[in-house]
Amino acid sequence: MPDVKHFDPDVVLDRVVRLFWQRGADTTGITDIVETTGLSRSSLYATFGDKARLHAAALGRYLEQQSRPVFDALAADTRGLPAIAAFFERLVTARCSGEHARWGCLVTNTHATAGGDLPEIRDILDRHHDALHAAMRAALEAARAAGQLRAGLDLEAAAEALALQAYAVNLRSRAGAEAAGLLAGVRAVLDGFTTTEER
Amino acid sequence: MPDVKHFDPDVVLDRVVRLFWQRGADTTGITDIVETTGLSRSSLYATFGDKARLHAAALGRYLEQQSRPVFDALAADTRGLPAIAAFFERLVTARCSGEHARWGCLVTNTHATAGGDLPEIRDILDRHHDALHAAMRAALEAARAAGQLRAGLDLEAAAEALALQAYAVNLRSRAGAEAAGLLAGVRAVLDGFTTTEER
């Protein structure tokens, strides 16, 4: 009986993700979103609710579409340390050059803002961190199985350290940090985890 | 002949720093600043210029008053690795508990926002990074002199890695990360830099 939506919510959400990602959620107005997506305020509010909920929805979409695939690939990569190194090399490249250069990471960017927003947003930040940490942990376990890690390394702590490095890469790259420095920092951490023979 | 200011700009700037630090510069309005500092819009604009310049001034003040003393103490500490460990322990404590708990770091927070603002702001971010990096480097050199570092460690890369860890601690703590996890991550990095005997 009723009418149906004249647009695909996921397509709209992808455009919102790009806006929030590049220009920041706080500094992006509803007017910007209306102009970019082409749909009206009515449709926007009827579909996503108020701006905080839209922000949460965009964050969730970013996590599933942008972050999760990369995390899953890392977790499934059985090479060990080379897989981690490759992850960071691609990360730094994506953050410093190409289409999304100097955009940072939407989830990382959100850490510094949106403090008093929905608990839903905080939850997504936590889910992102858990997923990143778990992927690092899985890759480290593969590295240990391959005998690439020095004896006595705490995998849980090492995974956390690598996750933190990734956040910092995201953060500093947005402010214009050079790729070489970021990669050198990451490599120093990885070298510290490596057996002397492999190093 | 003329009248003089009825307030101390530095005292006002300190209050602005607190506002921007806790609530974010973008989400703090001029009205908030007027109410908190007690002075009028006229005095505010006559003294600091527009909001972007006020933001830059507050950032500079934060760097000199909050960051620089800690960096200088680290650079002057001759203990080596224990000095770096102490730096991070105090950092995590300050970020997760006490008066400024979950405020993060004003400079770190600014990375994720204020992309299109003054080049002056970008400069302060760079100055902050250089100062942090240099302090880490100095502490690492003391550690090497004390024979605490494993052979072949690239001090420049190691200093960058530690600086990045500090940014990530600032970032994740603002989103509610637990102190224990942050400290574990930092310790994993430091352990990787240590000689097997010292470890």
Next chain:
DNA sequence: TCTATCTTGGACTGGTCGTTCCAAGATAGA
């Protein structure tokens, strides 16, 4: 005390914010 000069309070501006609302349009089952 007088006066030139700066500071201050606060009203005011034009613009933008997020959000609401409703009439008109589209849809699909009856």
Next chain:
DNA sequence: TCTATCTTGGAACGACCAGTCCAAGATAGA
């Protein structure tokens, strides 16, 4: 084709934004 129901466009809302302006107040040298 008719109709109930949802969607859509776009006008309108009050609140707030950063920033301006000027008359009144304060100051300190002459």
